[in-house]
Amino acid sequence: MVCAICSIRIFGIEMLETVPTPSARPAATLEIEGLTIEFRARGRVQRVVDRVNLRIAPGEIVGLIGESGSGKTLTALSVLGLLPRGARIRSGLIRLSGTSLLDLSEDEWRAIRGDRVAFIPQDALRALNPVFPIGLQVGEPLNIHRGTPWQIAKHKAIELLRSVHLRDAEERAEEYPHQFSGGMQQRAMVAMGLALEPQLLIADEPTTALDVTVQAQVLKLLREIRDAHGTSILFITHDLGVVADLCDRVYVMYAGLGIEEGSVEHIFYRPSHPYTQALLRATPTIRAVEKELVSIPGQIPSPDNLPTGCRFADRCPVAFERCGEEPPPFQVGGGHLARCWRCATPQ
Amino acid sequence: MTDEMLNPPLSRLKSNRRGASFRRHGLLAIGGFLVALVFIAALLAPVLAPYSPYDLDVPSMLQAPSAAHWLGTDELGRDVLSRTIYAAQISVQVALTAVCVGLVGGTLIGVVAAYFGELVDALLMRLMELLFSFPAILLAIILMASLGTSILNAMIAIGIIFIPGFARLARAATRDVLRQQYVEAARAIGMSDFRILAREILPNVAAPLLVEAAVAFAYAVLLESALSFLGLGAQPPYASWGNMLNTGRGFLAQAPWLGIVPGMALFMSVLGFNLVGDGLRDLLDPHLRD
Numbered sequence: 001m002v003c004a005i006c007s008i009r010i011f012g013i014e015m016l017e018t019v020p021t022p023s024a025r026p027a028a029t030l031e032i033e034g035l036t037i038e039f040r041a042r043g044r045v046q047r048v049v050d051r052v053n054l055r056i057a058p059g060e061i062v063g064l065i066g067e068s069g070s071g072k073t074l075t076a077l078s079v080l081g082l083l084p085r086g087a088r089i090r091s092g093l094i095r096l097s098g099t100s101l102l103d104l105s106e107d108e109w110r111a112i113r114g115d116r117v118a119f120i121p122q123d124a125l126r127a128l129n130p131v132f133p134i135g136l137q138v139g140e141p142l143n144i145h146r147g148t149p150w151q152i153a154k155h156k157a158i159e160l161l162r163s164v165h166l167r168d169a170e171e172r173a174e175e176y177p178h179q180f181s182g183g184m185q186q187r188a189m190v191a192m193g194l195a196l197e198p199q200l201l202i203a204d205e206p207t208t209a210l211d212v213t214v215q216a217q218v219l220k221l222l223r224e225i226r227d228a229h230g231t232s233i234l235f236i237t238h239d240l241g242v243v244a245d246l247c248d249r250v251y252v253m254y255a256g257l258g259i260e261e262g263s264v265e266h267i268f269y270r271p272s273h274p275y276t277q278a279l280l281r282a283t284p285t286i287r288a289v290e291k292e293l294v295s296i297p298g299q300i301p302s303p304d305n306l307p308t309g310c311r312f313a314d315r316c317p318v319a320f321e322r323c324g325e326e327p328p329p330f331q332v333g334g335g336h337l338a339r340c341w342r343c344a345t346p347q
Numbered sequence: 348m349t350d351e352m353l354n355p356p357l358s359r360l361k362s363n364r365r366g367a368s369f370r371r372h373g374l375l376a377i378g379g380f381l382v383a384l385v386f387i388a389a390l391l392a393p394v395l396a397p398y399s400p401y402d403l404d405v406p407s408m409l410q411a412p413s414a415a416h417w418l419g420t421d422e423l424g425r426d427v428l429s430r431t432i433y434a435a436q437i438s439v440q441v442a443l444t445a446v447c448v449g450l451v452g453g454t455l456i457g458v459v460a461a462y463f464g465e466l467v468d469a470l471l472m473r474l475m476e477l478l479f480s481f482p483a484i485l486l487a488i489i490l491m492a493s494l495g496t497s498i499l500n501a502m503i504a505i506g507i508i509f510i511p512g513f514a515r516l517a518r519a520a521t522r523d524v525l526r527q528q529y530v531e532a533a534r535a536i537g538m539s540d541f542r543i544l545a546r547e548i549l550p551n552v553a554a555p556l557l558v559e560a561a562v563a564f565a566y567a568v569l570l571e572s573a574l575s576f577l578g579l580g581a582q583p584p585y586a587s588w589g590n591m592l593n594t595g596r597g598f599l600a601q602a603p604w605l606g607i608v609p610g611m612a613l614f615m616s617v618l619g620f621n622l623v624g625d626g627l628r629d630l631l632d633p634h635l636r637d
Contacts, residue, residue, distance in 0.1 A: 080535055114536030127532040131550040141536045192536065 027098050029199050029232035030056040030079065035092035037074050037083065039303070046303040048087070049074050050256045056200065059230040061222070063243035063264075065279070066253035069300055072236050075253070076202050079234075080119055081109040097199060114141045118193035120203040124185035128177035134188050135161070135173025141195040160191040164221055183214035190221060194229075201225070202234045207242060219246050240283045244268055252276050255301050255311040258329075262336030272338035274319075275312045310340070318342060375630065378622025385616045388435035396429035401584050409602045419604045421594065427604060430586040431612050437587045438616065441502050441580070442567035448506025450560050453513020458548060460514070461521035462540070472518065475511040483508050483566075484573055491579045501580040505570045509563050516559050520552035527551075554631040561627055565620030572613050588613045 037049035049071040056062045066072040077083050079094055081101065094101045096116060104112070113119075118141075121127040128137060138160055139153030148156070154173065161169035164187040177185060186206055193201055203222065207215040219242060225231050235247060243250055243264065250267045252260040252275065260273040271277045281294040298315040307313060309324040316323065322341045330343040388395060397417075404424030412419045418428040460471040478486070490504035524530060524547070533547045574580035575589025583590065588609040595606030 082531070082534055110537045110539060112537070113534065114538075119532070119535035121528055121532055121535075123528060126528040129529045129533070129547055129551070132546075140538075144537050144542070189532075 027058075028055045028095075029058050029060075029097055030054065030234065031093070031095040032075070032079070033093040033095075035075065035078060035094065036090040037071070037078060037087055038090045039087050041086060044304065047090075047306070048256050048303050049078075051092070052253070052256075052258045053261075054234075054251055054258070056232045056234060058199070058232055059226055060249065061226055061233040061235060061247045063247035063250040064234060064236045064253065065238060065240065065243060065250060067238055067300060069255075069303075070253040071256040072253050073204055076119075076204055076234060076236055079200070079202060080113055080117060081106075082113075111145070114198075115145045115196045116198050117200045117202060118196075118198040120186075120189050120193050120201065120206045122205040123209050124189040124206075125177055125180075125182065127189060128185060130177055133174050133176055134180065137177075138173070138188055138192045138195065141192060145196055156195070157191070160195055161188065163194070164188075164191045165217075166191070181214075182210050183217060186210060186214075186218050187221065190218070190225070194225060194231075197229055198231065200232045200234065202236070204236045205238070206235075208237070208239070215242070222246065240268075240279060252279070255306065256303060257311055257339065259312065259340070260336075260338045261329075262332070262338075263334070266332070266334065266336040270332070270336075272332045272336065272343050273312075273340045274316045274342070276338075278315075278317075372626070374622050375626025378619045378624075378626055381615050381619025382623050385435050385619065386439060388432045389439040392433045392436050396426070396432045398426035398429040400425060400430040400433040400586050409598065409605075411602070412604060418608050419602065421591075421602075421605055422598060427591075427608050430591060431588070431608055434581075434586040434588045434591060434609065434612070435616075437498065437575075437581050437585060438568045438571055441498065441505065441571040442564050444502035445505035445509060445567040445571075446560050446563050448503060449509025449513050449563060450556060452506065453510045453515075454517045454549075454552075454556055456510065457514040457517025457519075458521045458544060458552065461518040461525065462544060462548065468518075471514070475514045478507070479511040483570065487570060487574055488577070488579065491574065496579050496582070498581050498585070501571060501574050504574075505567050508570070509567070512563070513556065513559060516555055517552055520555050521548055524548050524551045558624055558628040558631060561620060561624035565617045565624065568613065568616050568620065 032052060032054040035049055035052045035054075036047065039046040039048050052071070052075055054062070054064070054075070064072045064075065074083065074087060078089060079096075079101070081104065083089070089102060092102075096112070101109075101112070128134070135154050135157045136150070139148070139150070139157035142148035142153040142156055143150060158169045158173050161173055166172055166184060166187055172180075172184070177188075180188065186209075189206070201222075206222075207218050210218060222233060222235070223246060226233055235243070237243060247264050249263050250261065251258055252267070252273065254275050260267065260271070260276045262272075266272075267276060268280065271280055275296075278294065278296045282296060296315055301307060301311055301314075309326055310316070310319070311326075313319045313323040320341070325341075327339050327341045327344070329337040329339045332338050332343055402425065404420070406424065407416075407420055408422055408424040410416055410420045410424075416426050416428070418426075418431065421427055421430070456471050456475065460468040481489070486508055487501075487504045490507060491500055494500040494504065530543060530547050533543050538546070571580055572587065572589030572592065575587040576593045578590070578593070581587035581590055591609035592606060592613070595602070595604075595609065598605050
């Protein structure tokens with residue numbers, strides 16, 4: 001009887017595996033499912049992130065695009081358990097290599113931050129403590145998570161600084177953040193993030209404050225890190241050029257909702273959502289010099305006053321009656337999803 | 348406004364800068380010199396003082412300044428210079444202890460209030476306001492009355508008076524630091540609350556607190572003298588500028604040096620600590636830095 005039960009159960013699992021559900025794919029580094037984040041301010045509840053799904057495979061670089069206020073940074077901070085005061089995860093799942101993060105205690109969160117997940121902020125100068133030398137700060141995660149003595153952590157920090165191509169790392173480790181240039185500060189932040197070889201690196205617009213040549217160096221560095229360590233990277237930005245350059249797959253967020261996802265090729269060559277299309281038209285490129293840059297009319301809706309239908313409808317050039325209802329994500333083909341009624345029928 | 352006011356000639360700008368530089372470094376140097384004098388007097392009193400501050404010499408009482416007694420003698424024939432030098436010991440001892448009590452207590456309360464916020468913040472800061480609502484000298488007298496008159500209790504009482512000031516400053520500075528991205532970055536590498544307080548917040552709020560400490564030092568010297576003047580601080584036969592002033596008050600007509608000498612010592616040391624405080628503030632303030 002037992003054997004019979006076993007075989008049935010085995011059979012059941014086999015049956016499940018043949019169905020291509022997301023949970024049956026090889027374990028992702030990061031899986032976010034139906035994440036909903038709400039802000040409570042002066043008695044009102046604002047839904048700032050709405051049923052967002054996101055998946056990053058090991059060694060994959062995923063871009064998260066959206067304008068300010070689209071919820072992309074909150075989505076990233078929720079992976080670190082560092083939502084600002086007043087923000088609360090209403091529902092959803094966040095899994096890091098299969099372990100669910102949302103029911104962790106504060107101590108368990110602390111053990112993950114900086115060790116399994118590292119965060120690279122936008123403004124490296126402001127993210128470095130002005131009163132300590134760089135080397136000390138880069139080696140700090142080792143001291144926090146592994147109890148590495150300072151002397152050894154410092155040597156490791158110099159190695160890390162060398163690995164991010166900082167020249168004269170030994171002398172530079174003794175310097176203070178304000179003595180570094182913007183690019184060097186960002187490299188130092190990357191080095192600190194790499195200290196414990198995390199599975200996931202979350203970079204929140206790390207190149208926005210840098211000039212273009214330095215930006216290219218930092219992007220190259222991130223790609224090298226991925227290739228050398230198999231680190232997964234979640235890259236948050238509003239710069240489409242950087243995404244095309246760096247990422248494997250892209251998620252586009254608008255007003256707290258994921259509206260399109262797909263490979264870089266899909267998003268850039270066959271954008272399906274009118275918002276993504278508009279974003280691409282609004283991005284300056286060399287070839288487009290003679291063309292006029294198109295800005296998107298209107299504003300992102302406030303989370304206080306979200307439309308019942310498609311959130312982009314009132315700015316959308318191709319909206320029709322059905323856009324009054326919220327569209328589900330439609331398969332455009334090959335893992336390319338877009339939340340637009342226009343994708344439901346062949347155009 | 349005249350044209351010259353709007354566009355001052357370059358030479359004047361330069362002299363202004365030199366003036367500002369003197370105000371910063373010259374006054375700091377003068378303050379530093381005065382403070383150094385007080386500390387040297389306190390540390391080397393047994394070496395520097397020509398006589399014992401306690402030995403009575405009744406036959407030579409109330410002598411005017413002379414080669415034997417540079418600053419004269421008091422009503423019991425004790426050497427005024429020696430007593431003034433020894434009194435610096437009491438002043439420095441009291442001020443150091445009181446400022447430490449105020450700095451440590453106030454910083455702890457202010458930083459904790461700002462970091463944990465909400466209820467902790469409200470409770471601690473209301474308590475500080477309660478302390479603040481008493482005039483300092485009155486609060487000191489109340490505390491001395493309940494603790495008993497001794498120099499140790501004077502130190503504690505003055506320290507308690509300083510706590511609310513340091514607490515408010517520490518709270519404001521901490522709230523400022525908490526808004527900085529490096530605190531968020533510290534959380535993102537898995538730092539604990541205690542470690543964030545110790546490594547991210549304290550080092551970054553230290554500068555304004557140290558300036559306040561220098562200014563509080565001047566105030567502590569003054570408060571100690573006031574308490575000793577009222578008979579609540581240093582008890583005879585120990586010499587304090589405050590109780591020397593009180594004695595001198597009775598002999599102002601016959602022996603003015605009994606009042607003038609400790610008065611000048613008090614004035615110079617308070618001036619010195621204030622100048623050092625101002626100088627430090629300018630030196631540590633990034634907005635005023637060249």
